[in-house]
Amino acid sequence: MFKHFTVFLLLPLISFLLSTSSHGADLQSPRYRMEVSDIDINLKQQLSFYTIESRFGPNWQDFYELQGYIVKSPPDSLKVSLSQNLINLGEIKPTKGFTNATSLTLLESPKKGYQAYIIQLYPLKNAKGDIISASECADNRQKCNISLAKPWISNTAYGFGYNQSGPNSPSDFKNSTYFRPLPNENRGDFPNFLYSSAGKNVSEQTKIIFKVNPPDFLAGTFETVVNFIVLPNY
Amino acid sequence: MKNVIKYFLISFICVTCFMLHVTWVNAEELKLELIPSSIEIAAKPNSSINLQYALTNKGDPLVVKIEVLPFEIKDSTGQVVLGNRLEGLIGFTIDSQDSRSEPMLLKTNEIKRFTLGIQVPEGLPEQDYYYSLVIVTNPPPIPEGIVSVRAKITLASHLLITISSNGQIQIKPKITLFEPRSQFNLKIGNATVHFFDSSSSIPIVLLVDNTGKNLIQAEGMIAEKGFLTGVKKYEVKSQTILAESQRLLIVDSASANKLTNQLTNNSLVLKGFHIGLYDVSASVNSGKGTPGVYGKTFFIALPFKLLLVLILIIFISVFLYKRFKK
Numbered sequence: 378m379f380k381h382f383t384v385f386l387l388l389p390l391i392s393f394l395l396s397t398s399s400h401g402a403d404l405q406s407p408r409y410r411m412e413v414s415d416i417d418i419n420l421k422q423q424l425s426f427y428t429i430e431s432r433f434g435p436n437w438q439d440f441y442e443l444q445g446y447i448v449k450s451p452p453d454s455l456k457v458s459l460s461q462n463l464i465n466l467g468e469i470k471p472t473k474g475f476t477n478a479t480s481l482t483l484l485e486s487p488k489k490g491y492q493a494y495i496i497q498l499y500p501l502k503n504a505k506g507d508i509i510s511a512s513e514c515a516d517n518r519q520k521c522n523i524s525l526a527k528p529w530i531s532n533t534a535y536g537f538g539y540n541q542s543g544p545n546s547p548s549d550f551k552n553s554t555y556f557r558p559l560p561n562e563n564r565g566d567f568p569n570f571l572y573s574s575a576g577k578n579v580s581e582q583t584k585i586i587f588k589v590n591p592p593d594f595l596a597g598t599f600e601t602v603v604n605f606i607v608l609p610n611y
Numbered sequence: 612m613k614n615v616i617k618y619f620l621i622s623f624i625c626v627t628c629f630m631l632h633v634t635w636v637n638a639e640e641l642k643l644e645l646i647p648s649s650i651e652i653a654a655k656p657n658s659s660i661n662l663q664y665a666l667t668n669k670g671d672p673l674v675v676k677i678e679v680l681p682f683e684i685k686d687s688t689g690q691v692v693l694g695n696r697l698e699g700l701i702g703f704t705i706d707s708q709d710s711r712s713e714p715m716l717l718k719t720n721e722i723k724r725f726t727l728g729i730q731v732p733e734g735l736p737e738q739d740y741y742y743s744l745v746i747v748t749n750p751p752p753i754p755e756g757i758v759s760v761r762a763k764i765t766l767a768s769h770l771l772i773t774i775s776s777n778g779q780i781q782i783k784p785k786i787t788l789f790e791p792r793s794q795f796n797l798k799i800g801n802a803t804v805h806f807f808d809s810s811s812s813i814p815i816v817l818l819v820d821n822t823g824k825n826l827i828q829a830e831g832m833i834a835e836k837g838f839l840t841g842v843k844k845y846e847v848k849s850q851t852i853l854a855e856s857q858r859l860l861i862v863d864s865a866s867a868n869k870l871t872n873q874l875t876n877n878s879l880v881l882k883g884f885h886i887g888l889y890d891v892s893a894s895v896n897s898g899k900g901t902p903g904v905y906g907k908t909f910f911i912a913l914p915f916k917l918l919l920v921l922i923l924i925i926f927i928s929v930f931l932y933k934r935f936k937k
Contacts, residue, residue, distance in 0.1 A: 427900070427901055428778050429773075429775065429778045429780055430778075431898045431899070431900055431901050432651075432780065432827075432898065433651075438778050441653065441655075442778070445654065445657075445658040446658050446731075447654075448652050448662065449650070450647045450649075450650045450651070450662075451647060451649065453646075453647065453648050454645060454646040454648055455648040455766060455768065456643070456645075456669075458643075459642075461638035461640060461762075462639050462641050462673075462748070462750065462763065463751045464638070464760040464761075465757055465758075466760065467758060468756060468757055468758070477760075479762060484644075485644065487648035487649065489851075491648075501758065509758075567692060587760050597756075598753065598755050598757065599758040599759070600753045600754075600759050600761060601760055602761045602762075604762075604763050604764075605763070605764050606765040607765070608691060608769070609648040609649050609767065611649065611689070611691070611851050
């Protein structure tokens with residue numbers, strides 16, 4: 378019995394050790410199909426040049442040779458509106474916050490969609506050079522920054538900031554008490570992302586609420602310029 | 612008569628004071644349309660191209676300026692940054708004038724049609740060049756006596772220019788990252804095993820590099836194969852990857868609409884109940900007749916939460932049984 382068992386165990390083991398595994402290349406499966414005209418095993422450099430027909434479509438190569446250029450322009454447009462370009466935050470009243478809003482609406486989107494951004498050109502200032510600086514929010518010691526909104530309710534937290542509401546707004550704007558300071562172009566900041574769309578042909582609106590809470594020693598005319606940037610997706 | 616004169620004087624003084632104190636502030640509505648929204652060009656060196664644009668003002672009268680600026684890619688989510696000034700060898704003119712127009716007044720419902728001229732010099736290096744035709748509105752005047760925010764709009768139409776003397780372009784995609792984003796993973800040798808709970812959503816990331824000198828239009832498919840689900844396929848619709856850059860390819864619009872400034876986006880989120888081993892594969896190409904690149908990953912889904920609840924129930928049951936038995 379033991380002899381038979383040993384034979385039955387050794388034979389497959391020897392067979393396994395001596396056999397050479399060979400696998401044919403499976404060039405077809407339910408997920409892949411490789412079609413190759415020539416295979417050069419010694420090819421050192423991968424060929425990666427194609428013609429403009431692979432991007433612009435067939436039969437354009439002759440036209441390109443003749444004219445010297447091809448232009449492809451999708452038949453769509455970019456249409457935006459801003460409800461008001463002058464946002465009045467009232468006369469300076471120390472320790473009393475004042476808000477006002479404008480709405481950016483994308484009325485017609487290119488097929489590939491678009492992105493909207495916001496940036497302040499310079500801080501809120503008067504002709505003498507006095508500045509109402511960017512808000513730090515600082516309610517319950519939670520400071521906001523240009524990337525993260527925090528609650529701003531306290532009247533002793535001075536500054537200038539914005540709140541955003543609407544579909545696709547960044548999730549840190551939890552409600553109307555959450556604010557961020559604006560990025561500043563003069564300081565070299567990048568514009569803040571507002572929202573984007575993947576190309577749905579639906580009118581989309583975002584509301585921007587500006588808030589100012591000035592310190593008590595300031596008076597007069599204060600202004601700043603805010604740039605709403607709308608770019609198509611490439 | 613005296614009363615009439617008195618009331619007249621009082622009214623006159625009040626109105627005068629009011630008129631002198633208040634600075635009339637008129638907020639205007641801005642409504643602009645720019646056609647076309649973007650243009651793709653392939654051109655030989657030493658060529659000259661004219662493009663037609665139309666800018667329509669459907670809001671209140673405003674002053675606009677038109678100029679051409681370069682743009683750069685900011686990150687792999689498709690965000691770009693406009694440059695501050697035009698540089699480089701390609702020349703631009705607006706209505707045969709400079710590349711930056713003078714400020715012009717656009718009345719309500721006025722359509723401004725203009726021609727953008729592009730001059731490609733001889734000997735320009737054959738690669739891609741990216742610009743934007745930019746429309747900038749003037750902010751309103753400063754109102755006196757108040758705190759105000761003066762808003763302006765910058766609207767852009769991209770120009771994606773490929774320079775090639777013989778019509779040849781480079782198509783060199785490469786999958787840089789294709790894997791599930793898991794909180795729990797185990798490294799075994801060179802492989803990383805990703806674990807998910809059976810009821811969790813499975814986020815998948817597909818990052819593709821374009822290592823060539825010309826942009827590509829990447830498209831393809833992600834396939835999920837599992838024990839219970841069989842094969843599910845998700846189409847990756849055509850997305851542009853600019854030259855020498857990276858792009859996170861998006862599959863479903865739900866992920867696309869949650870774009871943020873950080874790379875927290877996912878290409879695809881697999882929803883539903885998963886159990887066992889799942890193979891996920893990606894195939895990306897740049898159109899018919901172009902090379903494809905492939906990626907493969909896998910993950911394991913187990914009902915961890917359910918098991919934990921069952922263990923807790925068993926433990927509590929045994930504990931209560933022993934206690935009551937005493």
